[in-house]
Amino acid sequence: MLIGDVARRSGVSARMLRHYDSLGLVSPTGRTDAGYREYSGEDIRRIFHIESLRSLGLSLRDVRRALEEPGFTPSELVGDLIRQTRERIAGETELLTRLRRIGAAEPAGWEDVLQTVALLQALGSKSAGRRQRAAMASVDEVPVPVEALVEAVLSETDPNVAGALRWALAQSGDAGPALLAEGLGSPAAEVRKRAVRSIAEIPDGEATALLRDALGNPDLVVRRYAALALGARGVADAVPTLIDMVVEQTNDVDAADALSALASRPALAEEIAGRLVDRLAHRTAVSSVRRRLTEALADIPGATASRALVELSDDEDRAVALTAAYVLGLRDGR
Known part of the structure; x- marks a missing residue:
């Protein structure tokens, strides 16, 4: 032929x-x-x-x-081909993601495209200072797609950069919470923690609903961060988790402050005081736990808290009795 x-x-x-x-x-x-x-x-x-x-x-x-x-033997060569193909796919996927983000920024001209590319590159820089400056610039100078900010904040390990990214996300509009919600289901504990902290800094709206849902998250850390944020927003659903935090001495001071803020509503103050008293009634609780619960009653107004403190001032546990007496003195001096 x-x-x-x-x-x-x-x-x-x-x-x-x-x-x-x-x-x-x-x-x-x-x-x-x-x-x-x-x-x-x-x-x-x-x-x-x-x-x-x-x-x-x-x-x-x-x-x-x-x-x-x-x-x-083909096995080694095929293995190399698989690795090269994966690297090529990863590179193409990264390029596609970048192009989509540039498109989402709706650039008016090539100057806008170049600025957006520069900012996206800065968000992925090895320099923490550069990443932080990029986060700040994304608010006032060059708009960055929310998806890029979410990806950055969920992977950020530097606390200062993470704070700047959370602030930028809080200013970015309504799309952030839904994207962050996906992070709450991540298999990585650190990602879940970053997600709930970021949601907590977004103003009321969908973020509050997500934080309510997070109270049932399997991750205890997520539940605690959600409870602190909801307490500051006046959401009563957070009360049980906040009291658990006082008992477990996990951010117990912040949890007590959140309970105090919630107790500014008279009806809720009685509920919180009743729950604290119920936990105090468990005599199996160790002395330090009962003392923290007594301290938490200090900033809860109302008759239930006052009666409980009077009774606790005669508690057989001297540390608890002294704490209750001290707290009563502060309340009487108000």
């Missing part, structure tokens, strides 16, 4: 077939009387073998090894 016929039937151009011949990959078995290349059936099968291997991403050098080295 002449080279033109082979090219038509195999889909490999005559030029490439000549290149294969020059490399010694596949040379026509014979020649016609006129000197033209003439390919045998075996030559054509070899051409198809070459094209099949090239379709996997093999170089012509690797194709030669595969076809000519008797001891060649």
Whole structure:
């Protein structure tokens, strides 16, 4: 079969077939009387073998090894091809993400595109200072897609940069909470923590609803951050978790402050005082726990808290009795 016929039937151009011949990959078995290349059936099968291997991403050098080295084993080469393909896909995915973010910023001209690219690169910089400046600039100078800010804040380890990113997200509009909510379900504990802290700094609205849902999150850290934020927003659902935090001495001062803020509503003050008294009634609680619960009653107004403190001032546990007496003195001096 002449080279033109082979090219038509195999889909490999005559030029490439000549290149294969020059490399010694596949040379026509014979020649016609006129000197033209003439390919045998075996030559054509070899051409198809070459094209099949090239379709996997093999170089012509690797194709030669595969076809000519008797001891060649493909497993290592295939492993390298898998790694290279994954790297290529990751690179293309990163490029696609960047292009989508630039498009989301709705640039008016190439200057806007260049500014957005520069800011996105700065958010991924190894320099914490550069990342922090980029977070600040995203609010007043160059708009950055919220998706990029969310990705940055969920991966940020530097506390100062994280604070700047959370602030930027709080100014970014309504899209942030929904994207951050995905972080609450991350398998990584640190990502869940960053997500709830970021949601906590977004003003009322969808963020508050997400924080309510977070009270039922399997992650205890997420529940605690959500409770502190909801307490500051006056959401009564946070009370049980806040009291647990006082008992467990986990951010107990902040939890007591949040309970005090919630207790500014008279009806809620009685509920909070009642819950604290119920926990105090558990005599199995260790002295330090009962003392913290007594201290938490200090800033809870109302008759229930006052009665409980009077009774506790005669508690058999001296530390609790002294704490209650001290607290009563402060309340009487108001």
